[in-house]
Amino acid sequence: MTALGKLLRTTTFKLTLVYLVVFSLFAALLLGYLALNTRRLVTEQINATVDAEINGLSEQYRQGGINRLVYVIDARSRRPGSSLYLVTTFAGVSMAGNVGSLAPGILDNPGWSETVYKRLEEPEGGAEHHALVRVFQLPGGFRLLVGRDLEERERLYHIVLDAGRWSIAMVIVLGIAGGFYVSRRVLRRVDAMTETARTIMAGDLGGRLPVAGTGDELDRLALNLNEMLERIEALMRGLKEVSDNIAHDLKTPLTRLRNRSEEALRTAHNENEYRAAIEQTIVESDDLIRTFNALLMIARAESGHARDNMTEFDAVEIARDVGELYEPLAEEKGLSLKVEADGVAPVKGNRELVSQALANLIDNAIKYAGPDHSKLNGAQPQIIVRALNEGDRILLTVADSGSGIPAADRSRVVERFVRLEQSRSQPGSGLGLSLASAVARLHGGELSLEDNAPGLKSVIALPRGGPVHQRQDEQSPPRQNGKT
16 A cells, blocks of 8 residues: 555544534635625615615605706716616606616516616616615606615625635645644554554564653553553563473472382382372372462462452451461461451452462461571560551551561562572472462552561552451450460
8 A cells, every 4th residue: 555545544634534524614604604794784784875865865855846856866976986866757767867777677666676777878788787776756656766786795795705715725725734744643653553563463572662752642552552561571471481480390390200100110019108109199299289279370360360259358357267277387386376457457359369368478477487497586486467457458467587588589589489598498389479469469459578577577468448347256356365
């Protein structure tokens, strides 16, 4: 397609033509209305002038009779630029005036009419003129005709019409030129966006749509699309990292699973040995299943599909339930687990995912806040779980007294399969914090990792939801001994 063809097919040019046609029609109607009203105004002025003259001449007739009227008309008709005058007998014979000829029957019809005429001094065969005349019948059968030539009225009418035609023609020309100019500018920007989009489709996800900085609708569209592209690039980068991490982190347990099975086939001699090998294989398989379940849950949270199951619930209830679930495990590790959750903390979201995210934070705290990691000079390490109201946010916090996470690594540990060196000795897949972060983002919140001095404080901040009705057992005063 040629450049002109592309230009003519643009929406901007088509809209320009539509607006131009509409504006031209309105302009033509306005100019036509102005021309007609100008003509009507001139006609009314002629009528007023002729009526005034007829009244004056009638008065002259009453005062001096036909002779005086003839004298006055003869004098007036000799003046330059005078009106049209004619006095005739009842038989139509001209007695005075400057009108040489009229259309037939004009003098027989008293009142107003438009007619063609010739002046008395014009040669025979000259051009005819148009006039607006009034015929008045005088006593005695005499007829008086007074009128004005319409040439001035028609000249003014045509001047207005010609000016309107030229104005509309100039508007059309300038409108089309402006349409070409505007369409060309818009097309240039759209072509730049199209070229960038082709580059992105070719595999370069780092490309971004150009922003002119004018703040118009194309800039707003480009900014929104750039944000979308950044999100897609981040997701694709995350997918690549996940694929790489899965290939590296899952290769070891799969290899170990295969080797153990092969060793059992080669070395086992009785049922007990086979049974032990199968039980160990099941344990390894369960670990792999948990890893894949965590990946699926993260994918579910990041895709937004979990928004379909969002309901109103109380975050205090979740904190108590999850804390009660993990309290026996904490006691086995020699830890004190307390839940500080009073009142109501309303949240709208997916209860299952929020519970799992909080469970992951508590599980991490139990792993890394044990006696071996404590620096409390022999004091029993503790984990404190809180559900707090803070303005328009609900905070779910898990604070431990373990070794914590260095500030430089806190942004990295929320990525999939990332495990720091001090955590390699603990079981896990490196997906717990990733899931908690994905769940927080799904609900319009965020996961932050802070220094607990000593230890780590993990905070899930969620938007505050609507009111939640408390259950009867929640209305009783909270227990103070840390039991949930």
